[in-house]
Amino acid sequence: MGRELSKAEWVVMNLCWEKGKSTARQIYEAIGADREWEYQTVKTMLDRIVKKGYLKREKLGPLCLYKPCVRQKRVVSDAIDSFFSTVMDDGLAPLFAHLAESRKLDKEEIESLKKLIDEHKGE
Known part of the structure; x- marks a missing residue:
């Protein structure tokens, strides 16, 4: 491409x-x-x-x-x-911080992000 x-x-x-x-x-x-x-x-x-x-x-x-x-x-x-x-x-952290501050995350989005973080802790 x-x-x-x-x-x-x-x-x-x-x-x-x-x-x-x-x-x-x-x-x-x-x-x-x-x-x-x-x-x-x-x-x-x-x-x-x-x-x-x-x-x-x-x-x-x-x-x-x-x-x-x-x-x-x-x-x-x-x-x-x-x-x-x-x-x-x-770096991912600044992106997630911006998203969390600039818009209201619902419970489902927060749980999804927590799950991703937990999955990558073990790697």
Whole structure:
């Protein structure tokens, strides 16, 4: 894979994962009024994502079909790893502190975090 996805490319890529195989027009219409992007903007982003290696483009007559060629889970995992190594200097504690302070964690989330910590204490 090539470079990381931009924030706008994540919007497009998430739709591509959701839809599977789709045309630029289908992605453009799925974005809809949420964003005021022109059709050509969406097409350009799709082509950039192809160059980065996350999508494959298949010609079908005058249409181009775009299909994810990398699993969403892998790309998300790589993005998280990159964030941690770049921004968090590989430290998790500041992230959890920020999440706990910036939003109210419910009991289920707290128990889930405790369970993760307990599982990793033994390692």
